Amino acid sequence: MMKITVCDDSLMSRKSVIRALPEHWSDEVTQCKHGLEAMEACRSGLADVLFLDLTMPIMDGLEVLERLQKEQLTSAVIVISADFQPEVQSKALSLGALAFISKPVSREKLTDTLIQVGLL
Amino acid sequence: MNTVYKQILNQLNVGILVLDEQCTLLYANNFIRDNHKHEPRTGVSLFSQFPEIPEDWFRKRVESVVMFHNTSFTSWQYRPHLLNLMETRPITGTHELMYQSCSLAYLGHFDQRHLIGLIVQDTTQTALSQMKLASTLKKLNAEHRQLQKLNQQLEEAQSQLVQSEKMAAVGQLAAGVAHEINNPVCFIKSNLECLQDYTRKLIELSQSVEGLIKHIDDEALKTQFNQYKASLDIGYIQDELPEILAETLDGTQRIQDITTSLRDFSRLDSAEWQQADIHQGLESTLKIVNHELKYSVDEIVRDYGELPSVLCLPAQLNQVFLNLLVNASQAIDKHGRIVIQTRHETGSESITIRITDNGKGIPAEIQAKIFDPFFTTKDVGQGTGLGLSISYGIIQAHQGNIQVTSAPGEGTSFLIKLPVTPKRTEHTVCV
Amino acid sequence: MTQNSLIANEPNELNELRQDALQEIFNISMGQAADSLASLVNDRVHLSVPQMHWVEKSRVQDLKAAMKRVPKGAIICQPFFGYLKGEILVCYEQGTQYEVIGQSLAYSRVDTQRWQHELLLEITNILGGACLRGVAEQLNIRIDFGAPALIDRHNDVTAILLNPSSVWVKALMMEIGFSVQTMSMTSDILICMPEHYIDKLFSCIDLLLE
Ligand SMILES: Nc1ncnc2c1ncn2[C@@H]1O[C@H](COP(=O)(O)OP(=O)(O)O)[C@@H](O)[C@H]1O
Numbered sequence: 210m211m212k213i214t215v216c217d218d219s220l221m222s223r224k225s226v227i228r229a230l231p232e233h234w235s236d237e238v239t240q241c242k243h244g245l246e247a248m249e250a251c252r253s254g255l256a257d258v259l260f261l262d263l264t265m266p267i268m269d270g271l272e273v274l275e276r277l278q279k280e281q282l283t284s285a286v287i288v289i290s291a292d293f294q295p296e297v298q299s300k301a302l303s304l305g306a307l308a309f310i311s312k313p314v315s316r317e318k319l320t321d322t323l324i325q326v327g328l329l
Numbered sequence: 330m331n332t333v334y335k336q337i338l339n340q341l342n343v344g345i346l347v348l349d350e351q352c353t354l355l356y357a358n359n360f361i362r363d364n365h366k367h368e369p370r371t372g373v374s375l376f377s378q379f380p381e382i383p384e385d386w387f388r389k390r391v392e393s394v395v396m397f398h399n400t401s402f403t404s405w406q407y408r409p410h411l412l413n414l415m416e417t418r419p420i421t422g423t424h425e426l427m428y429q430s431c432s433l434a435y436l437g438h439f440d441q442r443h444l445i446g447l448i449v450q451d452t453t454q455t456a457l458s459q460m461k462l463a464s465t466l467k468k469l470n471a472e473h474r475q476l477q478k479l480n481q482q483l484e485e486a487q488s489q490l491v492q493s494e495k496m497a498a499v500g501q502l503a504a505g506v507a508h509e510i511n512n513p514v515c516f517i518k519s520n521l522e523c524l525q526d527y528t529r530k531l532i533e534l535s536q537s538v539e540g541l542i543k544h545i546d547d548e549a550l551k552t553q554f555n556q557y558k559a560s561l562d563i564g565y566i567q568d569e570l571p572e573i574l575a576e577t578l579d580g581t582q583r584i585q586d587i588t589t590s591l592r593d594f595s596r597l598d599s600a601e602w603q604q605a606d607i608h609q610g611l612e613s614t615l616k617i618v619n620h621e622l623k624y625s626v627d628e629i630v631r632d633y634g635e636l637p638s639v640l641c642l643p644a645q646l647n648q649v650f651l652n653l654l655v656n657a658s659q660a661i662d663k664h665g666r667i668v669i670q671t672r673h674e675t676g677s678e679s680i681t682i683r684i685t686d687n688g689k690g691i692p693a694e695i696q697a698k699i700f701d702p703f704f705t706t707k708d709v710g711q712g713t714g715l716g717l718s719i720s721y722g723i724i725q726a727h728q729g730n731i732q733v734t735s736a737p738g739e740g741t742s743f744l745i746k747l748p749v750t751p752k753r754t755e756h757t758v759c760v
Numbered sequence: 761m762t763q764n765s766l767i768a769n770e771p772n773e774l775n776e777l778r779q780d781a782l783q784e785i786f787n788i789s790m791g792q793a794a795d796s797l798a799s800l801v802n803d804r805v806h807l808s809v810p811q812m813h814w815v816e817k818s819r820v821q822d823l824k825a826a827m828k829r830v831p832k833g834a835i836i837c838q839p840f841f842g843y844l845k846g847e848i849l850v851c852y853e854q855g856t857q858y859e860v861i862g863q864s865l866a867y868s869r870v871d872t873q874r875w876q877h878e879l880l881l882e883i884t885n886i887l888g889g890a891c892l893r894g895v896a897e898q899l900n901i902r903i904d905f906g907a908p909a910l911i912d913r914h915n916d917v918t919a920i921l922l923n924p925s926s927v928w929v930k931a932l933m934m935e936i937g938f939s940v941q942t943m944s945m946t947s948d949i950l951i952c953m954p955e956h957y958i959d960k961l962f963s964c965i966d967l968l969l970e
């Protein structure tokens with residue numbers, strides 16, 4: 210069973226990600242409101258998989274990606290963002306994100322992506 | 330059911346076209362078919378049937394409509410004739426082409442094709458009445474502006490009128506007073522002349538009495554007479570009396586001169602156009618302002634040419650001369666010199682009057698303003714700023730013109746040009 | 761499954777939930793809009809995160825103070841209707857280089873006011889459609905648009921909102937900045953919905969939040 214962390218400043222978005230997760234895939238879900246909390250979750254081993262928003266207060270998603278690399282934390286990161294213009298996508302992927310999902314998320318989109326990156 | 334829909338589409342007073350995203354024309358309702366020059370064929374490119382549509386622009390719009398699943402609009406104001414549809418009234422209509430506002434609407438995805446509807450609304454009536462409204466509004470605005478200008482001119486003229494009425498009133502008063510003074514002065518003068526005559530006779534008598542007494546041998550009487558004569562200072566009186574009388578007569582003459590020129594200056598009879606001698610006007614004006622001039626002006630040079638008599642309102646011209654002379658004297662500090670030059674070129678229709686001073690001059694930047702009503706550089710009480718504007722109005726009314734040239738520090742010269750016989754004098758508004 | 765929360769003050773107030781949802785719905789919609797607009801004009805497009813303002817007519821001055829930018833320029837308004845009803849007000853600041861944006865929409869000439877105005881109407885139409893399409897999709901409702909119109913050649917939006925004879929009293933306004941850098945084009949979008957329709961909006965959002 211996977212430990213999952215969902216990081217997004219919007220409660221609705223976190224909820225919709227959690228609702229879209231495949232059944233019986235994870236046993237523990239942690240929610241974070243901004244990047245700093247997400248870093249904390251990763252360090253505490255609460256994030257085998259991290260679903261990460263980009264635009265957030267305090268610390269944004271791209272900075273989280275940078276810090277994870279620096280601290281050599283091994284969480285698998287999937288970016289879920291409202292801004293998905295090509296430049297942003299390639300930036301996120303170059304910083305180590307496994308995949309990029311455009312909002313709004315749906316169960317199909319999420320499942321497809323998880324299969325694609327071999328997490329399911 | 331399908332036929333019912335088609336029936337409705339064909340009954341609509343609105344044009345409807347259906348296209349796919351490649352702009353292939355799939356359908357056109359009767360409104361389009363009936364009103365377009367050429368009946369469009371379906372199944373071919375829209376642009377082949379409606380070459381008037383700008384293709385690149387239209388395709389871009391179709392692209393955005395398909396992308397956003399929305400509707401795009403055109404308005405008759407910016408794009409009056411997207412399609413060359415004929416105006417629906419071939420008889421009473423005034424325009425050949427129909428004005429249109431169109432919308433390009435995304436209809437949906439059918440049979441692997443995106444379908445788009447072009448809906449064409451006839452806005453000819455609205456367009457025409459709006460355009461009429463706009464042009465009427467423009468006209469109204471122009472008229473409004475003109476009225477405003479006229480109003481302003483009226484106000485200016487009125488303020489000049491008020492001022493000239495004041496001046497006329499003062500003139501009348503002066504003429505009235507002059508007349509009243511003139512009567513007593515007249516009989517004073519004739520009495521004085523009488524007195525002169527009588528005195529001469531009395532002196533003659535006293536002198537002959539004196540001569541007779543010399544030949545009498547009565548020493549006592551002689552002495553008594555001489556004593557009497559000495560005690561009354563008769564010898565001195567005999568010398569002085571004619572002089573006193575002459576002087577008094579001279580003074581009286583001067584009073585009479587002044588009252589006459591006052592009367593001349595305001596010429597109660599001069600509300601009408603008449604032939605007048607400009608030099609006489611200048612002279613009577615000079616007499617009036619003499620008092621004002623004599624302190625600062627050392628010399629008044631009369632450089633008069635030969636002038637014909639001029640058809641004018643003499644009192645008003647005098648008013649102009651007065652304003653110019655007063656201004657000149659006010660511009661002069663001391664040792665002033667005013668030159669009055671008049672000219673008439675033989676054969677010319679007009680005369681010129683030039684009044685030049687050697688005062689402080691007018692700075693170039695205000696030269697354009699000095700004829701404006703209420704423009705003054707003088708202190709309150711000294712100047713009203715009306716003198717030149719009134720003068721300007723008067724000269725205009727005489728169909729002449731007045732110009733200024735001035736060099737600060739050196740002096741100022743006003744040049745008046747007047748026609749000898751102005752035309753249409755009965756119509757000119759005189760201030 | 762168990763749920764941890766590292767968040768201290770989870771907003772549990774219903775209205776806060778709704779506001780959060782509304783904000784997110786608009787964020788998502790803006791992301792989609794930016795993507796489509798970019799492909800339409802072939803250039804990178806920037807849409808700012810929408811700022812939500814609750815405004816009463818008597819307090820438009822507060823709105824003016826709270827808005828990120830209140831530029832003056834040509835103001836175009838476009839009504840929208842369907843399940844929700846409101847208006848989009850877009851202000852185009854003076855100094856826009858119309859040639860480039862005009863070219864990208866296949867305008868052969870934008871040299872006169874008349875063409876510039878038509879271009880602005882069309883850009884407004886596209887912006888409005890782009891911004892609200894995502895909202896309509898997420899809420900699963902229909903929104904249609906009326907024709908855009910130029911309502912003032914030079915003013916700021918708050919002056920328009922202050923017009924004493926306008927009918928609105930209370931409204932929700934979303935402020936969005938739009939810019940295409942290489943075209944030196946910026947405009948300010950205000951999506952306005954009168955109070956009455958906000959209840960309907962929230963009932964849609966409640967369905968999503970269930
Ligand atoms: N001969 C002159 N020399 C210098 N300045 C003059 C002369 N005549 C007129 N001006 C200037 O033009 C102004 C307007 O003259 P006027 O209309 O007669 O009004 P006013 O004499 O009451 O000021 C004067 O205030 C003065 O500045």
Ligand SMILES: [Mg+2]
Pocket residue numbers: 652655656712714715716717
């Ligand atoms: Mg004067």
